[in-house]
Amino acid sequence: MHRFTIYSGLLLCAALAGCQTAKQSAPDTTIKTSSIVAPEGKQTVADGDAATPAARGASKHNLAGRTLTISSIHELRLQDKEVVLSFDDGPIPGRTDRVLATLDQFGVKGAFMMVGEMAELHPALARKVALDGNAIGSHTYKHQDLATLSFDAAMAEVTRGEAAVTKATGVDVNFFRFPYLADTRKLRAAVAMREMVVMDVDVDSKDYFNTSPAAVTKRTMDLLHKRGRGIILMHDIHNRTATMLPTLLSKLEAEGYKVVTLKFRKPAAPAEVASL
Numbered sequence: 091m092h093r094f095t096i097y098s099g100l101l102l103c104a105a106l107a108g109c110q111t112a113k114q115s116a117p118d119t120t121i122k123t124s125s126i127v128a129p130e131g132k133q134t135v136a137d138g139d140a141a142t143p144a145a146r147g148a149s150k151h152n153l154a155g156r157t158l159t160i161s162s163i164h165e166l167r168l169q170d171k172e173v174v175l176s177f178d179d180g181p182i183p184g185r186t187d188r189v190l191a192t193l194d195q196f197g198v199k200g201a202f203m204m205v206g207e208m209a210e211l212h213p214a215l216a217r218k219v220a221l222d223g224n225a226i227g228s229h230t231y232k233h234q235d236l237a238t239l240s241f242d243a244a245m246a247e248v249t250r251g252e253a254a255v256t257k258a259t260g261v262d263v264n265f266f267r268f269p270y271l272a273d274t275r276k277l278r279a280a281v282a283m284r285e286m287v288v289m290d291v292d293v294d295s296k297d298y299f300n301t302s303p304a305a306v307t308k309r310t311m312d313l314l315h316k317r318g319r320g321i322i323l324m325h326d327i328h329n330r331t332a333t334m335l336p337t338l339l340s341k342l343e344a345e346g347y348k349v350v351t352l353k354f355r356k357p358a359a360p361a362e363v364a365s366l
């Protein structure tokens with residue numbers, strides 16, 4: 091059991107990096123993929139607003155794409171050359187600030203899966219992430235491997251993390267990612283029942299590897315070229331991620347990719363569905 095102090099953000103960061111390093115030998119095939127492949131020309135997502143120049147704000151970039159409003163991961167159907175930028179494990183002062191500044195510079199939004207304990211330590215920064223219009227998710231309270239816990243203990247971690255991120259950001263938490271992508275069918279269903287979209291991963295940047303920012307960018311683009319679209323996993327607690335992000339976004343823009351903004355729509359209650 092860790093005992094955290096006011097300085098524990100960096101300790102937690104180091105601990106998380108260590109945990110992820112232990113997972114880095116896992117082959118790519120273990121990555122959970124979302125069912126994002128939509129039939130061409132058959133867009134069924136409820137909200138497919140194209141980004142207007144006004145929506146892109148003052149950014150001179152042309153990277154902002156549609157806004158998708160979803161209730162579950164099954165509704166996250168990306169088209170070719172569409173990506174979602176997701177950032178796990180933060181927030182942490184400095185690095186998360188740099189990530190936010192880069193997103194703002196390019197006029198795009200991300201999805202931030204915050205560790206409850208980190209949000210609790212840095213509430214002003216957590217709030218800023220939300221105020222900037224990013225999708226807010228939880229990544230449990232202490233970044234535990236939920237698949238190794240009892241169901242009740244795992245859900246206690248989920249609810250504690252959700253409460254901490256809600257309190258810090260001041261907004262509802264509508265997205266969730268399992269630490270280490272370690273889920274079970276029962277836990278996925280239970281998280282979804284709490285009105286959180288379980289976020290899968292299509293393109294793992296592996297920005298937690300001790301490699302150069304350029305290597306992270308190249309790996310990410312190589313994977314993206316194979317898939318053509320997808321949810322990109324990054325971590326805003328790493329310096330190399332904040333450093334490589336402007337280059338990655340420039341490459342995405344140059345190759346005609348669009349960054350999709352995610353919003354959450356409360357699922358229709360069973361009674362409402364029945365009355366349709």
Ligand SMILES: [Zn+2]
Nearest residue numbers: 178179269270
């Ligand atoms: Zn994580």
